[in-house]
Amino acid sequence: MYGNAYVENTGNNNSLTAGEDPVKLAEFEARIAAGEKIEPQDWMPKEYRRQLIRMIEQHAHSEIIGSLPEGTWITRAPGFRRKLALMAKVQDEVGHAQLLYSACETLGKSREDMINDLINGKSKYSNIFNYPAVTWADSAVIAWLVDAGAIINQLTNSKGSYGPYCRALDRICAEESFHLKYGHDNVVFLATGTPKQREMVQEAMNRWWAPLMHFFGPSDKISQHTETLMKWKVKMASNDDMRQQFLDMYVPKIWDLGLTVPDHNLKKNEESGKWEYTEPDWEEFKRVINGDGPCNKERLAVRRMAEEKGRWVRNAILKKDARYVAPLA
Amino acid sequence: MIIKSLDPRITRAGIDDESKDGTQQPLDQWHTYEVFQQKKRGTHHVHVGSLHAPDAELAILFAKEQYARRGQCVNLWVVKTADVFATEYEDEDIFATTPEKKYREPEVYKVMDRIQAFKAKQNS
Numbered sequence: 340m341y342g343n344a345y346v347e348n349t350g351n352n353n354s355l356t357a358g359e360d361p362v363k364l365a366e367f368e369a370r371i372a373a374g375e376k377i378e379p380q381d382w383m384p385k386e387y388r389r390q391l392i393r394m395i396e397q398h399a400h401s402e403i404i405g406s407l408p409e410g411t412w413i414t415r416a417p418g419f420r421r422k423l424a425l426m427a428k429v430q431d432e433v434g435h436a437q438l439l440y441s442a443c444e445t446l447g448k449s450r451e452d453m454i455n456d457l458i459n460g461k462s463k464y465s466n467i468f469n470y471p472a473v474t475w476a477d478s479a480v481i482a483w484l485v486d487a488g489a490i491i492n493q494l495t496n497s498k499g500s501y502g503p504y505c506r507a508l509d510r511i512c513a514e515e516s517f518h519l520k521y522g523h524d525n526v527v528f529l530a531t532g533t534p535k536q537r538e539m540v541q542e543a544m545n546r547w548w549a550p551l552m553h554f555f556g557p558s559d560k561i562s563q564h565t566e567t568l569m570k571w572k573v574k575m576a577s578n579d580d581m582r583q584q585f586l587d588m589y590v591p592k593i594w595d596l597g598l599t600v601p602d603h604n605l606k607k608n609e610e611s612g613k614w615e616y617t618e619p620d621w622e623e624f625k626r627v628i629n630g631d632g633p634c635n636k637e638r639l640a641v642r643r644m645a646e647e648k649g650r651w652v653r654n655a656i657l658k659k660d661a662r663y664v665a666p667l668a
Numbered sequence: 669m670i671i672k673s674l675d676p677r678i679t680r681a682g683i684d685d686e687s688k689d690g691t692q693q694p695l696d697q698w699h700t701y702e703v704f705q706q707k708k709r710g711t712h713h714v715h716v717g718s719l720h721a722p723d724a725e726l727a728i729l730f731a732k733e734q735y736a737r738r739g740q741c742v743n744l745w746v747v748k749t750a751d752v753f754a755t756e757y758e759d760e761d762i763f764a765t766t767p768e769k770k771y772r773e774p775e776v777y778k779v780m781d782r783i784q785a786f787k788a789k790q791n792s
């Protein structure tokens with residue numbers, strides 16, 4: 340599950356290629372334009388490597404942290420079948436993190452460094468996981484709509500230029516489709532159930548709408564220039580385009596169940612074919628991503644505890660002659 | 669402060685949110701293995717990715733969890749990344765063939781022309 344990379348302010352587009360060999364750069368860009376994949380051993384601009392490391396690493400962290408809000412309900416899932424399915428989904432998310440960490444390592448950042456940057460708060464992860472899953476219905480809405488958003492983002496990114504990332508995403512997308520179906524089944528079950536169940540799922544929808552609108556990242560109007568990153572196929576679609584795609588695919592399905600969305604301005608403009616909505620509160624988004632959300636502290640503390648309490652196991656089986664080699668592809 | 673969570677497992681674990689002791693040392697996550705998966709008997713093993721493991725036995729276990737959880741798989745290989753020797757993409761030209769070596773290509777052997785000519789001569 341993943342939203343969108345929070346592209347750092349890198350100044351103007353020229354500074355991304357400053358100091359690069361113009362001949363190699365031209366060859367590199369020609370290969371990408373021709374649809375070729377870049378492999379770890381290939382020459383690449385420093386900024387291409389840096390942006391990809393940040394993006395894949397954020398993606399990996401999001402998978403790990405993303406399993407926490409859903410994991411909240413494993414112990415109290417309503418029934419054995421739901422519990423088994425939720426455990427399988429959470430296991431998938433953790434597995435996705437493993438694939439993504441491996442893909443990121445091919446660019447030269449070690450796994451230990453990535454984990455350290457996560458637990459020390461230096462690296463970001465998808466902001467949506469800083470919100471709590473208050474009831475079982477929240478976990479249903481997460482599995483359906485957060486995963487729906489993630490699939491839009493991941494399918495888009497899987498057409499990018501970096502080979503190991505694309506291959507990891509292909510495997511991940513194949514598994515996400517189970518998550519989406521499972522989540523939809525859960526939401527439909529509640530929405531077509533008793534008045535209490537309907538109320539629960541509507542309340543969860545109300546709680547998750549704002550984080551879902553934030554999910555694809557800041558509006559293109561306030562987002563930095565990403566022209567070069569688009570040309571390098573690091574970033575494949577604009578935040579607003581992905582948000583539009585999400586609204587187009589899922590708002591009708593939400594309304595179909597007789598549920599509402601807490602935004603009175605939300606409607607499709609039939610002339611432009613675009614959805615109109617209240618601009619999400621980007622100040623809130625910034626505040627939460629910088630640490631001041633309802634669950635930021637808990638998420639990182641749980642992660643630190645896992646590393647801390649797992650250390651003796653890792654040490655116990657660590658062989659003395661082990662040495663680190665970055666993966667090949 | 670001890671964390672009180674919506675998740676009873678986290679509350680029970682009694683985690684201090686000020687704790688900073690999760691820091692990883694080099695090799696904390698062990699070294700890397702490359703994973704090869706065979707989807708069906710009779711097909712090739714195909715490289716599917718890498719993972720971290722302390723030894724080959726656990727690498728196989730992790731490979732099963734990470735790469736063979738859903739998809740079909742009948743067999744797995746793991747190889748230490750350090751033991752893989754590879755060519756460089758920069759040297760891709762070593763795989764190019766030269767026009768002088770056409771005798772190695774199947775399509776240059778056109779016996780049918782000769783057979784037809786021979787038959788035509790026989791019948792004339």
